[in-house]
Amino acid sequence: MHGHHNKFIQLFLLIVATVIIEIILVTYLTKKIINIEIPNRNIKGVIIYSILYIIIILTQSYMVLKHCDMRCILERIMQGELRDKVFKKLQKVNTKFYDDNSTGTILQFMQNDINDAGRLFPDIIVEMYFMGLVRFLIIAFFLMLIDVKVTSLIMGLYIVGYVITVYFNKKTVKEINEIRNINIQIYSLINEGIQGFLTIKTLEIIKKKIQELEKKLNEFTLKNKNLEKIVGMYNSIFTFITSLATPLIIIFTGNNIIKGLATYAEIMLLIDYSANLKYEFNWFIKHLTDFNKAFISYSKILSFLELENVEDVNKGQELKEINSIEFKNINFSYNENQKAIKEFNLKINENDKIALVGKTGSGKSTITNLLCRFYEPTDGKILINGNDYRKFSIASLRNNIGYIMQDVQIVPYTIIDNIRYVNKEIKENEIETIFKKLKLHDKIISLKDGYNTNIFNNIDILSSGERQLISFARIMAINPDLIILDEVTSNLSYNSEILVKNAIKEVTKGKISIIIAHRLETTKLCNKIITMKDGKIV
Numbered sequence: 001m002h003g004h005h006n007k008f009i010q011l012f013l014l015i016v017a018t019v020i021i022e023i024i025l026v027t028y029l030t031k032k033i034i035n036i037e038i039p040n041r042n043i044k045g046v047i048i049y050s051i052l053y054i055i056i057i058l059t060q061s062y063m064v065l066k067h068c069d070m071r072c073i074l075e076r077i078m079q080g081e082l083r084d085k086v087f088k089k090l091q092k093v094n095t096k097f098y099d100d101n102s103t104g105t106i107l108q109f110m111q112n113d114i115n116d117a118g119r120l121f122p123d124i125i126v127e128m129y130f131m132g133l134v135r136f137l138i139i140a141f142f143l144m145l146i147d148v149k150v151t152s153l154i155m156g157l158y159i160v161g162y163v164i165t166v167y168f169n170k171k172t173v174k175e176i177n178e179i180r181n182i183n184i185q186i187y188s189l190i191n192e193g194i195q196g197f198l199t200i201k202t203l204e205i206i207k208k209k210i211q212e213l214e215k216k217l218n219e220f221t222l223k224n225k226n227l228e229k230i231v232g233m234y235n236s237i238f239t240f241i242t243s244l245a246t247p248l249i250i251i252f253t254g255n256n257i258i259k260g261l262a263t264y265a266e267i268m269l270l271i272d273y274s275a276n277l278k279y280e281f282n283w284f285i286k287h288l289t290d291f292n293k294a295f296i297s298y299s300k301i302l303s304f305l306e307l308e309n310v311e312d313v314n315k316g317q318e319l320k321e322i323n324s325i326e327f328k329n330i331n332f333s334y335n336e337n338q339k340a341i342k343e344f345n346l347k348i349n350e351n352d353k354i355a356l357v358g359k360t361g362s363g364k365s366t367i368t369n370l371l372c373r374f375y376e377p378t379d380g381k382i383l384i385n386g387n388d389y390r391k392f393s394i395a396s397l398r399n400n401i402g403y404i405m406q407d408v409q410i411v412p413y414t415i416i417d418n419i420r421y422v423n424k425e426i427k428e429n430e431i432e433t434i435f436k437k438l439k440l441h442d443k444i445i446s447l448k449d450g451y452n453t454n455i456f457n458n459i460d461i462l463s464s465g466e467r468q469l470i471s472f473a474r475i476m477a478i479n480p481d482l483i484i485l486d487e488v489t490s491n492l493s494y495n496s497e498i499l500v501k502n503a504i505k506e507v508t509k510g511k512i513s514i515i516i517a518h519r520l521e522t523t524k525l526c527n528k529i530i531t532m533k534d535g536k537i538v
Helices: 005-037 043-092 095-100 103-146 148-195 197-202 206-243 245-259 264-286 288-305 364-371 394-399 415-420 428-437 441-446 464-478 494-507
Strands: 325-333 339-348 353-357 379-384 401-404 482-486 512-516 528-533
Touching: 005 043, 005 103, 005 264, 043 103, 043 288, 103 148, 103 264, 103 288, 148 197, 148 206, 148 245, 148 264, 148 288, 197 206, 206 245, 206 264, 206 288, 245 264, 325 364, 339 364, 353 364, 364 482, 364 512, 394 401, 401 464, 415 428, 415 464, 428 441, 428 464, 464 494, 482 494
Parallel strands: 353 512, 353 528, 401 482, 482 512
Antiparallel strands: 325 339, 325 379
């Protein structure tokens, strides 16, 4: 709602005006026609007031259309702003947030929670509470003017119905939270099915994964049915209680008509407006579940946006270059139960090329993650150029590091786009020079569209090794001081490995380099080989 106060004030005023026109003017004209013009057989008056009635209805219809349009626009704006805030926050949170939260949780934030939360103010609160409350108060006021006793009895019925609704509503909140958690698990299973598609196909566990998803979908369906039963129960009770309003009006006001204390217009208006009163309450009751969903989603998003585990990437001094790195007595744990790194000591000098080798889980990647400040040591210090690396800003530190991983991230669309992804200022001839050094230039210009070839949608145009060179080209386009290569030659064919080996020589030329590798051919490029086991140098 922040930043949109004026729009909401305009919306509120428009709604108030709509309700006043609908209730006050329509009521006045109805009484005028029925109580005065018709009994006096004034045809001209009936026609004039009927025309005014039609004009008022048309005006009111236009105003309803206008405030519905305003609500829809505000809803889209707020959903867009929330999505933008959540996405930006996701870029700022530290790596531990992603360790603690599944992909399903993040997708729930970005999809369902934002859609529901965006409706909270412009749609649900404005229409459900404000518009309903204004209508309710005006209708109740007019009912009081017609018959205080009958109106008091009607209000008593609605209060009893409301108390029952509040009691049942507590149960719906619990159900909605459970449905939300099941939905997160469904998102996680879907993401797992997409990301691990080839593994699932290879291991022939498609049927098992489908059964897992069907089980969660059945849980989701059963929970929703249970929620619908609870909502249906208090809807039925409320409808029954409030339905007693019409017999009350007929009994009490009908008796007054017989005694000459009330008119037919009054009983008609009492029945009509008590029905409107019931409609306002019914609308509120039926959409209480929508309010609960939106409120829970909005609360979850606010809690996420207020998280303090964010990286202030600009805090600290600027690191202009990296000349040396030293790990001093480094200990690190991802959790309290087990240390991932134990008493790690290593000094890396200018132009050193270090190979980190060891079994999976020995701590190789953890060391590079600490160096990039994705995590920070539990104990000990990492020194860059002799200074504690926390003295420097994260942004300037990472700007001086080129990190190439095993998996290549190809972005839309062309080869040039994939290099300008990291350096928007680089010229096409500079990109060509880089690929000539990587020995991929001839292959690229042989393609129909050359450097403008769409490699995002045409994954077979380049081999796995050639696609890996895209990552190398990006690093050469930003020219950092430190190069980190994490298993870049894994799962490559012999020819691709030769291509990548040449790329490693080019990208590490004159640079401090840390290479994580299993293959002996890759470690031969280094002047120091560090073997790790259980988080230690052995």
